[in-house]
Amino acid sequence: MFKGSIVAIVTPFKNKKVDEKALSELIEWHISEGTDAIVPCGTTGESATLDYEEHYRVIEITVKTVNKRLPVIAGTGANSTDETIMITKKAKELGADGALLVAPYYNKPTQEGLYRHYKEVAETVDIPIVLYNVPGRTAVNMLPQTVARLAEIKNIIAIKEATGDMRQVSDIIRLCGDRITLISGDDFTTLTLLALGGKGVISVAANVAPRDVSQMIKAWEKGDIGEARKLHFKLEPLNQSMFIETNPIPAKTALSMMGKISEEFRLPLCEMAKDNREKLRNVLIGYGLISK
Numbered sequence: 392m393f394k395g396s397i398v399a400i401v402t403p404f405k406n407k408k409v410d411e412k413a414l415s416e417l418i419e420w421h422i423s424e425g426t427d428a429i430v431p432c433g434t435t436g437e438s439a440t441l442d443y444e445e446h447y448r449v450i451e452i453t454v455k456t457v458n459k460r461l462p463v464i465a466g467t468g469a470n471s472t473d474e475t476i477m478i479t480k481k482a483k484e485l486g487a488d489g490a491l492l493v494a495p496y497y498n499k500p501t502q503e504g505l506y507r508h509y510k511e512v513a514e515t516v517d518i519p520i521v522l523y524n525v526p527g528r529t530a531v532n533m534l535p536q537t538v539a540r541l542a543e544i545k546n547i548i549a550i551k552e553a554t555g556d557m558r559q560v561s562d563i564i565r566l567c568g569d570r571i572t573l574i575s576g577d578d579f580t581t582l583t584l585l586a587l588g589g590k591g592v593i594s595v596a597a598n599v600a601p602r603d604v605s606q607m608i609k610a611w612e613k614g615d616i617g618e619a620r621k622l623h624f625k626l627e628p629l630n631q632s633m634f635i636e637t638n639p640i641p642a643k644t645a646l647s648m649m650g651k652i653s654e655e656f657r658l659p660l661c662e663m664a665k666d667n668r669e670k671l672r673n674v675l676i677g678y679g680l681i682s683k
Contacts, residue, residue: 393548396594396607398594398598398604399595400431400598402431402436406655410653414456427591429453429461433491434525434639447482454487462489466491470498471495472495475508476511490519493525496528496530498531499531502533509541513541519548521550522551523553524554524576535565541571542570555577557584557587561587574589577592578594578595579630581608582620596642598645599629636663637660645680648681
């Protein structure tokens with residue numbers, strides 16, 4: 392149901408408010424560039440600093456702008472199960488096609504706690520659910536055995552795996568088979584994950600180079616391994632540049648340099664350090680995304 396190049400879209404701000412016009416224009420650009428699905432209100436969308444009204448409005452704008460042309464997978468995870476249910480219910484009401492649920496953060500639940508959390512949400516809200524495992528942000532790793540248990544629940548259909556651990560990815564596929572769709576949560580690992588049986592990526596780099604991320608996956612699906620590998624190596628400097636500072640600072644800075652959004656963040660995120668900004672600019676120039 393969810394596969395290919397899925398952009399974890401940034402949330403543009405202007406004068407401390409969501410820039411609805413810029414967001415709609417970004418979505419239209421992604422559709423024209425071949426993006427396969429859109430995730431609003433993920434980590435890259437600065438969901439942690441959106442209030443509830445803004446969170447719901449960003450989902451609503453995305454759903455209305457997309458207008459059924461692509462799947463919309465709304466970020467609805469929280470560190471409280473009740474709060475996650477509340478946000479996920481609202482996303483369904485707003486017309487989202489699925490929900491991306493980050494593992495509860497800060498609480499550091501056990502594997503049993505993770506299982507019960509996702510089970511409770513899935514049984515309460517009838518919407519396709521994508522698990523999201525990113526230990527670097529949540530301080531807890533959802534193990535393959537837990538994923539296999541969750542894959543038995545009918546509306547838990549996919550997992551965004553952002554550990555960067557290919558052994559863990561392999562174990563998930565081995566244990567779950569086709570009961571769950573595996574999606575990369577780290578641009579660098581996308582091609583390797585496809586080779587193991589994954590189906591796509593929820594991408595940061597696709598914010599900046601959506602066509603190339605999409606074409607890399609399509610080349611793999613067509614069996615053109617050489618072209619997929621060529622695009623992987625082309626994208627790699629860009630992939631690295633997206634994390635020279637905390638995501639989404641580089642992605643939003645790049646989009647600002649490209650003239651697509653204002654360079655504005657929500658504290659505690661802030662503008663890039665001067666030397667890192669220059670490194671990012673040089674990567675974008677080398678890639679052909681901006682001129683000197």
